[in-house]
Amino acid sequence: MKKYLFILLCVIFLISFSGCGDAPLEEIKKPPRPPKGDDGIATILIDAGHGFGDVGCISEHLGDIYEHHLTMDFANRLAEMLRSLGYNVLLTHDGEKLPNMAELMLEAEKMGIDFDREKITPENNIFEAYERTLYANVLTKKTEIDLFFSIHVNANADTDKAEGFEIDYCAENSSSEMSSFAFDAICRRLEEAYPERRLKKFADSWEMSFVVNKYTAMPSILFETAYASTPTEADLLLDDGWREALMQTVASGIDDYFKQ
Ligand SMILES: [Zn+2]
Known part of the structure; x- marks a missing residue:
């Protein structure tokens, strides 16, 4: 009888410490759902690096x-692909018209957005990285930007x-966790589509982070497509088909992120 009692106690002990009951909440780790706009459609802000007074x-x-x-060519291709997948897509610029920084700063102040005036270039003929983050942060107050x-x-x-x-994201800002999910999703597609090609992946510290990644109030990724300084890489950059296929891969990664 004692033997059965012992077995029964062992079973009760095992059940109470195993996964049979309700698992403690902290053990359930799922990626948080990417935020969506009121219409349920995610909004992506694409930034074509450089432009205007800065040729890159x-x-x-x-x-x-x-x-x-x-970068403008890549951005336009990606925008078109994401739109055809049903996303709201905005661009930081179209390569032709600059946002008016004085107006933008005024707007940011009215919205209570914290920014450093010192980091804004006084001449209104270029659109630096920090200015793009201010633009993105003002924009996301009006239309929620998800990426x-x-x-x-x-x-x-x-x-x-x-x-x-x-590919880089800032691992030390308020949207790091969401950025990391977008980063992982895009990396998976790149690794799958370009198994032979090197992919340098960086989860940057605050100090090492690109300006556009760390000061943006939404998940943010910076992607370097290829090396202009290497002849074979420059050939890829000049190849229409290569640019198109690359943006298809990136679009699939972004789509995976929003659908996970
Ligand atoms: Zn650049």
């Missing part, structure tokens, strides 16, 4: 094509052999 990187291998031409995606072209002054993608 220049390379002899690209001739008279500069980084800002390529900020900045596109660039890489360069390495020390070698003409650097190759591959680079």
